[in-house]
Amino acid sequence: MPDVNVGIVGLGNVGSGTLAILAENGEQIRLKLGFNLRVKIVCSRNPDAKILPKGLGPVERTRDWHDVVTHPDVDIVAELVGGTTVAREIIEAAIQNRKSVVTANKELMALAGAEIWERAIAAGINLAMEASVAGGIPIHAVLREGISGDRITALYGILNGTSNYILTEIERRGADFEEVLAEAQRLGYAEADPSADVDGEDARSKLAILAALAFGEKITPTDIFTEGIRRISPIDFQYADRLDHTIRLICAARQTPQGLLLSVRPALIPKNTILASVRGAYNAVWVRGQYGGDSFYYGQGAGSLPTGVAVVSDLMRVAREILSGSPERVSPFAHPRLGEYNPIPVTLQRRAFYLRFRVKDRPGIIAALSRILAEKNISLEAVLQLPSDSKQDLPFVITLEPSVEESVQEALRRMEGLDFLVEPPLALPIETAL
Amino acid sequence: MPDVNVGIVGLGNVGSGTLAILAENGEQIRLKLGFNLRVKIVCSRNPDAKILPKGLGPVERTRDWHDVVTHPDVDIVAELVGGTTVAREIIEAAIQNRKSVVTANKELMALAGAEIWERAIAAGINLAMEASVAGGIPIHAVLREGISGDRITALYGILNGTSNYILTEIERRGADFEEVLAEAQRLGYAEADPSADVDGEDARSKLAILAALAFGEKITPTDIFTEGIRRISPIDFQYADRLDHTIRLICAARQTPQGLLLSVRPALIPKNTILASVRGAYNAVWVRGQYGGDSFYYGQGAGSLPTGVAVVSDLMRVAREILSGSPERVSPFAHPRLGEYNPIPVTLQRRAFYLRFRVKDRPGIIAALSRILAEKNISLEAVLQLPSDSKQDLPFVITLEPSVEESVQEALRRMEGLDFLVEPPLALPIETAL
Numbered sequence: 001m002p003d004v005n006v007g008i009v010g011l012g013n014v015g016s017g018t019l020a021i022l023a024e025n026g027e028q029i030r031l032k033l034g035f036n037l038r039v040k041i042v043c044s045r046n047p048d049a050k051i052l053p054k055g056l057g058p059v060e061r062t063r064d065w066h067d068v069v070t071h072p073d074v075d076i077v078a079e080l081v082g083g084t085t086v087a088r089e090i091i092e093a094a095i096q097n098r099k100s101v102v103t104a105n106k107e108l109m110a111l112a113g114a115e116i117w118e119r120a121i122a123a124g125i126n127l128a129m130e131a132s133v134a135g136g137i138p139i140h141a142v143l144r145e146g147i148s149g150d151r152i153t154a155l156y157g158i159l160n161g162t163s164n165y166i167l168t169e170i171e172r173r174g175a176d177f178e179e180v181l182a183e184a185q186r187l188g189y190a191e192a193d194p195s196a197d198v199d200g201e202d203a204r205s206k207l208a209i210l211a212a213l214a215f216g217e218k219i220t221p222t223d224i225f226t227e228g229i230r231r232i233s234p235i236d237f238q239y240a241d242r243l244d245h246t247i248r249l250i251c252a253a254r255q256t257p258q259g260l261l262l263s264v265r266p267a268l269i270p271k272n273t274i275l276a277s278v279r280g281a282y283n284a285v286w287v288r289g290q291y292g293g294d295s296f297y298y299g300q301g302a303g304s305l306p307t308g309v310a311v312v313s314d315l316m317r318v319a320r321e322i323l324s325g326s327p328e329r330v331s332p333f334a335h336p337r338l339g340e341y342n343p344i345p346v347t348l349q350r351r352a353f354y355l356r357f358r359v360k361d362r363p364g365i366i367a368a369l370s371r372i373l374a375e376k377n378i379s380l381e382a383v384l385q386l387p388s389d390s391k392q393d394l395p396f397v398i399t400l401e402p403s404v405e406e407s408v409q410e411a412l413r414r415m416e417g418l419d420f421l422v423e424p425p426l427a428l429p430i431e432t433a434l
Numbered sequence: 435m436p437d438v439n440v441g442i443v444g445l446g447n448v449g450s451g452t453l454a455i456l457a458e459n460g461e462q463i464r465l466k467l468g469f470n471l472r473v474k475i476v477c478s479r480n481p482d483a484k485i486l487p488k489g490l491g492p493v494e495r496t497r498d499w500h501d502v503v504t505h506p507d508v509d510i511v512a513e514l515v516g517g518t519t520v521a522r523e524i525i526e527a528a529i530q531n532r533k534s535v536v537t538a539n540k541e542l543m544a545l546a547g548a549e550i551w552e553r554a555i556a557a558g559i560n561l562a563m564e565a566s567v568a569g570g571i572p573i574h575a576v577l578r579e580g581i582s583g584d585r586i587t588a589l590y591g592i593l594n595g596t597s598n599y600i601l602t603e604i605e606r607r608g609a610d611f612e613e614v615l616a617e618a619q620r621l622g623y624a625e626a627d628p629s630a631d632v633d634g635e636d637a638r639s640k641l642a643i644l645a646a647l648a649f650g651e652k653i654t655p656t657d658i659f660t661e662g663i664r665r666i667s668p669i670d671f672q673y674a675d676r677l678d679h680t681i682r683l684i685c686a687a688r689q690t691p692q693g694l695l696l697s698v699r700p701a702l703i704p705k706n707t708i709l710a711s712v713r714g715a716y717n718a719v720w721v722r723g724q725y726g727g728d729s730f731y732y733g734q735g736a737g738s739l740p741t742g743v744a745v746v747s748d749l750m751r752v753a754r755e756i757l758s759g760s761p762e763r764v765s766p767f768a769h770p771r772l773g774e775y776n777p778i779p780v781t782l783q784r785r786a787f788y789l790r791f792r793v794k795d796r797p798g799i800i801a802a803l804s805r806i807l808a809e810k811n812i813s814l815e816a817v818l819q820l821p822s823d824s825k826q827d828l829p830f831v832i833t834l835e836p837s838v839e840e841s842v843q844e845a846l847r848r849m850e851g852l853d854f855l856v857e858p859p860l861a862l863p864i865e866t867a868l
Contacts, residue, residue: 138575141575146575149463326755
């Protein structure tokens with residue numbers, strides 16, 4: 001069999017992991033494939049700075065990505081630079097030159113994946129993106145082929161390792177968000193500007209890709225209701241624990257009679273569910289199928305080598321498809337064409353809520369709050385107060401019976417003027433579907 | 435595009451689930467594939483007894499499987515009868531007639547999968563067996579393609595739903611094995627003859643298939659060290675709990691410097707590992723990759739519809755491969771040819787152990803037992819005794835520091851003559867690798 005030749009653009013974190021695996025595990029890969037997967041050319045902005053791992057054979061080097069996408073011997077281009085500008089040019093140029101594409105780019109695929117895929121189909125080449133979501137979990141292979149016969153009704157994910165690390169550290173150590181974030185930054189788990197992680201945007205891109213894959217709809221990431229984890233404090237884990245729950249940043253996609261509901265937000269989840277056991281920088285995806293029931297997938301969220309495995313596995317699959325003459329055999333989105341997504345406000349849903357208040361203690365607080373809730377036809381389920389030293393910043397929690405979120409939000413707005421509130425109430429949904 | 439035609443042999447549990455999904459979810463399947471997956475003919479021993487679901491279009495019926503495997507229009511034969519005799523004839527006849535094969539048959543695939551696959555390759559057709567292990571978990575797709583770039587170093591599974599149900603009910607209710615088994619039989623979770631489930635043979639077949647898939651070796655199931663769960667009692671869960679562990683029937687496959695080590699046996703696993711959260715009739719697989727790290731897969735172990743999803747997803751994949759002209763694109767075992775497996779006795783491994791005794795109370799018991807252990811150079815880690823009413827059937831536990839199992843087994847044999855033992859000691863390994 002002839003070789004299949006790969007050109008790699010970007011030798012950062014993911015690119016180095018990919019090359020290390022191709023070099024070290026090359027013999028097993030060759031045995032599995034029955035042919036050679038050769039690295040023909042690599043491109044990085046500073047090609048002299050990086051020493052390539054041994055065992056790759058002769059590899060051409062360049063600083064100009066055009067050399068990769070136009071290389072006559074290259075069959076597959078791996079775009080591993082990230083971002084939505086140059087990366088898009090690289091991928092589009094590769095498609096124009098009829099090279100198949102493997103990418104780890106969540107942001108670009110969330111933003112323009114469907115459009116890029118249509119160009120790929122038209123050009124008769126393949127586009128693979130396993131590495132774009134949850135590097136260490138082959139969730140694309142699962143949704144695209146493994147359970148393709150099922151009809152997915154809901155998908156829940158923990159898709160941002162940094163947020164999950166921070167939340168589980170707040171839980172474990174009882175430390176504040178700011179303190180844990182600062183430590184995560186020192187350890188390199190969080191970036192200097194952490195907002196993409198802790199405000200939910202990174203998770204939102206990943207949810208947009210997984211929802212497209214699972215439900216066959218073209219999602220605009222900015223249509224997704226998104227809330228970050230900055231307001232979660234140790235006291236919230238103590239109250240959640242009292243309710244036999246914990247708190248995670250949950251990416252949710254659910255089919256409802258009104259349509260597909262999408263959200264990224266911190267939520268209370270029962271302690272005895274398997275999602276609650278996801279700690280540290282791990283990712284997980286919970287899938288509910290109409291026929292197959294519940295299944296669950298867990299692994300490293302990121303990292304050079306786990307993401308490298310996803311890139312290499314994609315390269316192997318695409319290489320097989322090229323040699324078997326069927327490069328575009330399966331759409332990366334499982335569905336051959338994505339339908340138009342009609343965003344439905346999650347706030348129209350009925351669900352149970354956790355409301356956490358901090359108040360200056362005085363008589364009549366519960367009466368004032370419950371009056372406002374009653375005016376919006378919202379029923380209290382319980383009022384919880386753990387022992388506290390402070391009279392000036394007294395936390396307590398009200399849980400609500402399932403209520404339409406819009407009414408809850410209106411009630412919260414009416415509470416804004418109450419002079420005993422030290423800060424606006426924190427409202428978290430309680431996930432009962434898991 | 436032309437239709438791809440399926441012939442189904444066997445309309446039992448899995449066959450009915452498969453037909454129900456093909457009928458109900460047919461439109462989405464057609465959309466995903468871009469062509470029709472048609473049920474052309476079905477075979478069951480009593481074809482008049484079963485009414486086919488609506489929505490399949492015209493379907494031929496027969497009592498003779500030869501009509502399916504020789505049908506000129508059939509492209510894929512789904513063998514859903516089980517067992518190793520007729521099923522093997524059906525599959526071999528299908529291959530001879532150049533039909534691709536989808537099977538749910540763990541027993542046959544564990545016994546002769548490699549051989550059957552070689553015939554399939556020679557005939558240029560495909561053989562798919564996602565449904566043969568853990569119906570609700572697409573673990574074949576994960577190992578075959580999803581993480582194919584990784585080098586797997588260990589795989590741990592909970593692969594028998596009946597045993598896991600029984601163990602977790604013993605744990606939850608404190609009831610004896612026999613009582614829980616009888617109830618499981620009443621509820622239909624266990625068969626009248628439960629031995630294949632509770633003695634580990636069913637799990638052993640599944641481990642043989644997964645190990646072949648993950649490590650590329652041709653495993654003979656009877657070479658696998660196998661122990662069932664009949665001796666596990668509520669007291670073992672109490673002691674395990676005291677050690678912050680629980681007990682599961684663990685299928686293990688580990689690469690060691692000496693070779694591949696395989697076992698199916700009840701073991702203590704730490705409570706805070708994700709495998710410990712697998713309860714009831716669920717299955718799970720934990721995979722450790724040299725590059726990707728740990729990943730975990732969880733879902734229904736069996737059942738008409740979950741297994742049907744696996745069959746339908748395989749049918750979709752094989753149908754795509756037929757239409758794209760590459761029926762044999764990927765081996766069901768990931769590796770194109772399976773190597774010879776050299777069985778290594780698990781008893782040569784060093785590991786920590788849990789020994790549970792039942793004794794008639796009298797002085798000198800610990801002295802007698804610890805003398806025998808010392809003679810085999812085995813170190814005690816701890817002696818545990820929970821309060822008990824009985825002096826005649828007093829349970830207690832000794833945990834051992836990591837020791838070569840062969841020495842532990844010799845020590846246990848030497849203990850056989852001790853007159854204070856009410857029954858032979860129960861020895862369970864303590865899994866520390868999870």
